[in-house]
Amino acid sequence: MTAETQIPSDRDRTARVLLRTPSGPFAPVTARRMRRALLTYAAVWVVAVAPSVLGAGPGLATGALGLALPGGGFAAAGHPWLAVATVVVFVVALVVWWFFGATIVPPIIWIGAAVLAGVGAEAVSDAGRAVALAAGPVLVALSAAVHVVRHRAQVRIGERLNRRLEQVDFVITGMPDMSAGLPVAESSAEDLARLRYGLDLALQPIDRFDGFTHLDQYREAALRYQLNALSYGLSMSRFTRTPAFSGYLAEAQRSSIEKMLQRKVWGYWAKENAWGNLRWDPEPVENSENIMLTGFMGLMLGMYETLNDDRYAQPAGLPFRWSPTRTYDHSYGSLAASIHRNMGGSDFTLFPCEPNWIYTVCNTFGLNTLVSHDRLHGTSYAADVLPGLRDGYEDEFMRPDGKIVGVRARHLGLSWNFWASPSVQMTTTYWMHAGLPELSQRTWWLLREKGLTLRDGLLELPKFATNGLDPGNYLMGRDTFGQVVTIMAAREVGDEEYARAAERTLDEREPIETSETGVRRLKDSSGLANHYANLGRFGRRSGLRDLVAHGVPDTWRTGPRLAEAAYPEVLVARAVTDGTALDLVLLPGAGPVRTTLGIDRLVPGRTYTATGTTTGGVTADAFGRALVEVDLGERLEVRLY
Amino acid sequence: MGCCLVAALVISVLRRVRYAVLPGQPPVTAAFAPSPRRPAPGTMLVGLAAAPPATAPPARLVSAPVAAGLAVLAYVTAVALLDAVGLLVTGDDPLVGWTARDLGAAALLVAALLAAAGTTPRARSRLDDVSVACIAAGVTWTALAIVDMHVLGLFELGTVGDVLLHGSGLALLMTGLALHAPPKESSR
Numbered sequence: 001m002t003a004e005t006q007i008p009s010d011r012d013r014t015a016r017v018l019l020r021t022p023s024g025p026f027a028p029v030t031a032r033r034m035r036r037a038l039l040t041y042a043a044v045w046v047v048a049v050a051p052s053v054l055g056a057g058p059g060l061a062t063g064a065l066g067l068a069l070p071g072g073g074f075a076a077a078g079h080p081w082l083a084v085a086t087v088v089v090f091v092v093a094l095v096v097w098w099f100f101g102a103t104i105v106p107p108i109i110w111i112g113a114a115v116l117a118g119v120g121a122e123a124v125s126d127a128g129r130a131v132a133l134a135a136g137p138v139l140v141a142l143s144a145a146v147h148v149v150r151h152r153a154q155v156r157i158g159e160r161l162n163r164r165l166e167q168v169d170f171v172i173t174g175m176p177d178m179s180a181g182l183p184v185a186e187s188s189a190e191d192l193a194r195l196r197y198g199l200d201l202a203l204q205p206i207d208r209f210d211g212f213t214h215l216d217q218y219r220e221a222a223l224r225y226q227l228n229a230l231s232y233g234l235s236m237s238r239f240t241r242t243p244a245f246s247g248y249l250a251e252a253q254r255s256s257i258e259k260m261l262q263r264k265v266w267g268y269w270a271k272e273n274a275w276g277n278l279r280w281d282p283e284p285v286e287n288s289e290n291i292m293l294t295g296f297m298g299l300m301l302g303m304y305e306t307l308n309d310d311r312y313a314q315p316a317g318l319p320f321r322w323s324p325t326r327t328y329d330h331s332y333g334s335l336a337a338s339i340h341r342n343m344g345g346s347d348f349t350l351f352p353c354e355p356n357w358i359y360t361v362c363n364t365f366g367l368n369t370l371v372s373h374d375r376l377h378g379t380s381y382a383a384d385v386l387p388g389l390r391d392g393y394e395d396e397f398m399r400p401d402g403k404i405v406g407v408r409a410r411h412l413g414l415s416w417n418f419w420a421s422p423s424v425q426m427t428t429t430y431w432m433h434a435g436l437p438e439l440s441q442r443t444w445w446l447l448r449e450k451g452l453t454l455r456d457g458l459l460e461l462p463k464f465a466t467n468g469l470d471p472g473n474y475l476m477g478r479d480t481f482g483q484v485v486t487i488m489a490a491r492e493v494g495d496e497e498y499a500r501a502a503e504r505t506l507d508e509r510e511p512i513e514t515s516e517t518g519v520r521r522l523k524d525s526s527g528l529a530n531h532y533a534n535l536g537r538f539g540r541r542s543g544l545r546d547l548v549a550h551g552v553p554d555t556w557r558t559g560p561r562l563a564e565a566a567y568p569e570v571l572v573a574r575a576v577t578d579g580t581a582l583d584l585v586l587l588p589g590a591g592p593v594r595t596t597l598g599i600d601r602l603v604p605g606r607t608y609t610a611t612g613t614t615t616g617g618v619t620a621d622a623f624g625r626a627l628v629e630v631d632l633g634e635r636l637e638v639r640l641y
Numbered sequence: 642m643g644c645c646l647v648a649a650l651v652i653s654v655l656r657r658v659r660y661a662v663l664p665g666q667p668p669v670t671a672a673f674a675p676s677p678r679r680p681a682p683g684t685m686l687v688g689l690a691a692a693p694p695a696t697a698p699p700a701r702l703v704s705a706p707v708a709a710g711l712a713v714l715a716y717v718t719a720v721a722l723l724d725a726v727g728l729l730v731t732g733d734d735p736l737v738g739w740t741a742r743d744l745g746a747a748a749l750l751v752a753a754l755l756a757a758a759g760t761t762p763r764a765r766s767r768l769d770d771v772s773v774a775c776i777a778a779g780v781t782w783t784a785l786a787i788v789d790m791h792v793l794g795l796f797e798l799g800t801v802g803d804v805l806l807h808g809s810g811l812a813l814l815m816t817g818l819a820l821h822a823p824p825k826e827s828s829r
Contacts, residue, residue: 079725085718120726203677211674248679515673566681598682627682 011174017442018165019158019402020394025144025151026413027396029347033413041136044068049133052124063118065132070110072132073117078125086113098407100218101276101289101354151400158400161446170441171494173542178553183540186574186585187241193520194534195237196568196589198230200519201527202252203567206259213473213527217268218354220471220528224265228296229531231256235303237538239547244561244582245575246308247598253304257312260297261320269293270322276355282322285330285338288345292353294335295365299548301332302372306551313377336373339366340381348396348410349388358408360397361424363389364431371435372548382435393432393439402446404428422451422462423469423482429489434548444493452486452498458508459486459501472526480510480522481529487536494541506533517568518589555579560640563625564598570632581641584612592633599640600625612638705777710753712778712813716785717746719806720796729796738793746785775817783810 026034048068051061058077066073071086086109093106176182187195201211215221234253242249259265269290270282277289284293301312312318316329342351343366350363367389370381397405406424408415425447432440451462461467467482469475483502490498506522513523521530559577568589575584582599594614602608602620610618613628618640620626630636723729732738786806789795798806 074725077725079721082721082725085721116722116725120724122727197673200674200677203679204674211672251679513673515676517676519673519676521673564682565679566684567677567679569681596681596683 011177013172013174014169015172015438015441016166016168017170017438018162019400019442020398021158022151022155022395022400025148029392030396030408030413032347033409033411037412038140041140045133045136048072052129058121058124059118061124061129062121063114065124065129066114066117067111069132069135070106071113071117072128072135073114073121075128075131076124077117077121078123078128079117080128082117083128083131089113098357099354101272101352101356103276103355104278105275154400158402161402161449164449165442165445168445170438170445172437172441173494173545175550176546178550181553181555181576181578182243182546183240184243184574184576185241185540187237187538188573189587190520191237191241191537192571192573192587192589193514193518194530194537195234196517196519196571197521197530198233198534199248199252199567202230202234202255202259203248204255206255207262209259209264211527215473217264218272219474221473221526222265222268224260224293224296226472226527226531227256227259227265228300229528229535231300232303233531233534233538235300235307236535236543236547238307239303239552240538240540240543242562242572242575243307243552243556244559244577245565245572245584246561246563247565247572248567249572250308253308257297257300257304260300261318263320263322266293266320267322272354282326283328284320285328285335287338288342289352289355291339291342291351291362291366292359294338295362295367295369298332298335298339298369299365299372301335302369302376303547305332305376306372306547310376332373333377336369336377336379336381339369340379340385343370343385343389346410348408349385349392350397352410356410358397358410360393360404360406361427361431363392364428364435367435368431368544368548375549375551386435390436390439393436402442404443422447422464423467423485425451426482426485426489430485430492430544433492433542434545437545441493444489444495447489448495448498454498454501457501458505459483459498461486470526470529472528475526478510478524480506480525481532484529484533484536488532488539491536491539492542492544496541499536503537558601560599560601562597563600566593566595569593569595570597573635581639584638586630586632586636586638588632588634592631594629594631596627596629597638598625598627602626602640608640610638610640612636704757705773706753706756708774708777709781710750710757712781713746713750713753713785715778716782717743720789723798723802724796728798728802730798731796732794738795742789742793742795745788749781749785772817772820775813775820777817779810779812779814779817781810782813783807786810 024031045068048064048066051064056064062073062076064073065076069075070090071083073083074080074086075083090106090109090113093109096102096105204210209223212223212226213221214223217223231253234249234256238245238249238253266284267282269284269287270280272290273282273287274280281287284290301318305313310332313332315331317332318330318335320328320330322328343349343363345351348358350358350360351366352358353362367382367385370379370385373379374382393404397408399405404425405415425443429440429443429447432443453460461479461482467479468477470478470481472481483506486502487499487506490496490502510525511523512520514520522533525533555578556576559579560582561577562572562575562582562584565572565586570593571587571589573585573587575582577583584597599618599620600623602624604620604622604624607617607619608626610616610628613630615629618626618628628638628640630638720729724731790797790803790806797803
C-alpha cells in the first residue's frame with residue numbers, strides 16, 4: 001500500500017508505505033501449497049492406516065504405519081528408541097535438504113525406516129500404532145494453532161505500526177543529475193589498504209584461489225559468494241572513488257567474474273540438481289532454480305558493464321566449461337533472460353536458489369540483475385516482474401508486523417521463523433533498495449524502531465543469536481557481520497548516523513591484521529565479511545541504487561581515464577573525469593617511486609597540460625593514449641586538461 | 642542469516658568428525674593472497690617474486706575419543722536394527738540387563754565426548770589419523786560386543802552373525818594396527 005507525492009523541485013520523491021493487511025493467516029499462494037501438501041499427507045495417512053483396518057499381518061501393518069510418521073513403524077513394532085532415533089535422523093535429513101537442496105534425503109529416511117520396521121515386525125503395539133497415527137495430525141494442528149495465535153499478535157503489531165507509518169514520508173531518491181556528475185570521494189590510506197585485500201585476491205591467476213575460504217560449495221561460505229562480495233566491493237569503490245581508473249582495478253573486476261566460470265565454483269549445481277530434482281544436468285543457467293548463481297553473478301556483470309565494457313554481454317561471453325567436450329555458453333543476457341523467465345513462471349514470482357527453497361535475499365539479486373540489464377540493454381524484464389515481485393514480497397514473504405520472511409519451501413509452503421531475524425532484514429534492506437526502494441526504506445525504519453540501539457556512539461544489535469554469526473566461516477561469537485551489513489544498509493538508505501556508529505563499533509573493537517606488504521583486513525572475520533565491509537566502506541547514500549538503476553554519466557564512459565598503473569606501487573585514491581579533464585589523487589603503495597601512468601581516451605593528437613607530473617605536458621597519440629611520469633612519494637594530485 | 646545458526650553448528654560438528662576420522666586436508670581458512678604485481682606501462686616487472694608456496698595446513702589430529710564415541714553410536718544402532726529385524730535371540734530377563742547396558746553405553750558415550758572436548762590437538766600424519774581412529778573404534782566395538790554377548794548375556798546371534806559382529810570390531814582394530822606407522826628410527 002503506497003501513496004506517493006512528487007516533489008517538483010527535486011528529483012527525489014516521498015512515499016508513505018503502509019503494511020498490507022493480510023487476507024488470512026496464510027498468504028494466498030502459500031495457503032494453496034500448504035493445502036496441497038496436507039491433502040497429500042492425508043492420502044498417505046489413509047494408506048498408512050488401511051492395512052491395520054483390513055487386518056493385514058504385522059509386517060505390512062507396521063511398514064504402512066511408518067508412512068504416517070517417520071519412525072512410526074518402529075513405534076508400532078514396539079521399538080520406541082528406534083522410533084525416536086528415526087525422528088532424530090529425519091530432522092537431520094530435513095536440515096540436509098534445506099542446506100543442500102537434497103530433496104531425496106528425507107523421503108529415503110522416512111520410507112527406509114518404514115520398510116525396515118516392517119521387515120522385522122512380529123507384532124503390532126496398540127500404543128505404538130496410536131502414536132504413529134496421531135502424532136502427524138496433532139503436530140500439524142498444533143503448528144497451525146501456534147501460527148494463528150502468533151499471526152493475530154503480528155496483525156495487531158502491524159496495525160499499530162501502520163498508525164505510525166501514516167505519518168512517515170520516506171524519501172525515495174530519483175535519477176541523479178547526470179549532467180552535474182555524481183559524487184566522487186577520495187579514499188584514505190586505510191580505505192586503500194582494505195581495498196588491497198580484495199585486489200590481491202582477485203589479481204591472482206584465474207584458476208588460483210589462495211587466501212579464499214575453502215569450506216564448502218553449497219552454503220554461505222562457498223567460493224561463489226566470496227567472489228560476488230569481492231566483485232561488488234571492487235565495483236562500488238570504482239563507482240564512488242575512482243570511476244576514471246580502469247587499470248588493475250578493472251582487471252580485478254574481470255578476474256572475479258571469470259573465476260566464477262571455474263567449474264569448482266559453479267559445479268555444485270550438478271549435484272544439487274541431481275539430488276534435489278533427480279535430474280543429471282549440470283547446466284547452471286537454463287533451469288528453473290539456481291538464482292544463487294544467476295542472480296548474484298548477473299549483478300556482478302551489470303556493475304561491471306556499467307563501469308567498463310560489454311564483453312560479457314557478447315554471445316558465449318561466459319563459457320561455463322564442464323569438461324573438455326562440454327561447455328555451456330552463456331552471456332549477461334542469457335542470465336537475465338533466465339531470471340525473467342523463472343520469475344514469470346513462479347506463482348510466488350520469487351523462485352528458488354537450492355532446489356525447492358526460495359530465499360528472499362537471493363531474489364533481490366535477481367531483481368538487481370534485471371534492473372541493470374534493462375538499463376543497459378533496453379529490455380523490460382524488471383517492469384514485467386515488478387508487480388508480482390512486490391506482491392510476493394509484501395504478501396507471501398512478509399509477516400503482518402513487517403518482518404521479511406527469509407525462506408520458504410516452494411512445494412510445501414513452509415517457512416522457518418528464525419529466518420525473520422534482523423540480519424535478514426538488514427541484508428534485504430540493502431539489496432532491495434535499487435528495485436523496491438519503498439520496501440527497503442520501510443524495512444530500515446522498522447529496524448530502527450524495534451531493534452537497533454545507539455549507545456555512546458556505538459551500535460548495539462538486537463539480542464538475536466544469529467547476529468553473532470559470521471556466515472563466511474560459520475563461526476559464532478562475534479557480531480561483526482551484523483555490524484557490516486548495518487553499515488551497508490544504513491549508508492545506502494542515507495542513515496549515516498547509524499552507519500558511522502557501526503563503523504566506530506568495529507574500529508574500536510575489531511583487531512586488524514596487516515600483511516607484510518601493507519594490506520589490511522578484519523583479523524577475526526571471514527573473507528566474506530571483509531568483502532562486505534569494503535562494500536559498506538565504499539558505499540554512499542543510494543550508491544547501490546544509482547549504480548544499478550541509474551548508471552553513470554556519459555562523460556565517465558567517454559572522458560580520459562587512468563588506464564595503466566603499477567601495482568602495488570601506485571594506489572589510486574580518486575580518479576574522475578568531466579569528459580575533458582582527468583583528476584587523480586595517488587598514494588604510494590610500496591614506498592616512494594618514480595613511475596609511469598598510462599592514460600587513454602584522450603583526443604588523438606591533442607596536447608594536454610599535466611600538473612603533478614615530471615613532464616608538465618603531454619600529447620596524445622593517434623589512439624588517444626599518452627604516458628606521463630610522476631614522482632610518487634606521498635599523496636599526489638595529478639591533473640590533465 | 643538465521644539458518645546459518647543451525648548451519649554453523651551442524652557444519653562445524655560434521656567438519657570436526659570428518660577430519661578426525663577420515664583422511665583429507667582440513668579446510669583452508671581465509672588469509673591474505675600472495676601479493677600480485679602489475680608493471681607500470683612500458684616497463685617489465687623486474688625481480689618479480691614468485692608467489693610463496695601455499696603453506697600446508699597442519700594435519701588435523703585424530704581424536705580417538707571421537708572415534709570411540711562414534712563406534713558406540715554405530716554399535717548401539719546396529720544392535721537395535723538387528724533386534725528390530727528379528728536376528729537377535731534375547732535372554733529370558735532382558736529388561737534389567739538391557740537397561741544396565743544402555744546406561745553403560747550412554748556413560749561411555751558421554752565420557753568419550755568429554756575426553757574429545759578436553760583433547761589437545763597434536764599434529765599427526767594422515768595415515769596415523771586413520772589408524773588411530775580405526776584402533777579406537779575397533780577396540781570400542783569389540784569390547785561392547787563382548788560385554789553384551791558374553792558378560793551380560795543379553796543376546797545371541799547365529800554362528801555367522803557372531804563372527805560378523807565380533808569380526809567387525811576386530812577387523813577395524815587389525816586395520817588400524819596395520820596402518821599404524823612406527824616412528825622413524827634415527828639414522829645414527
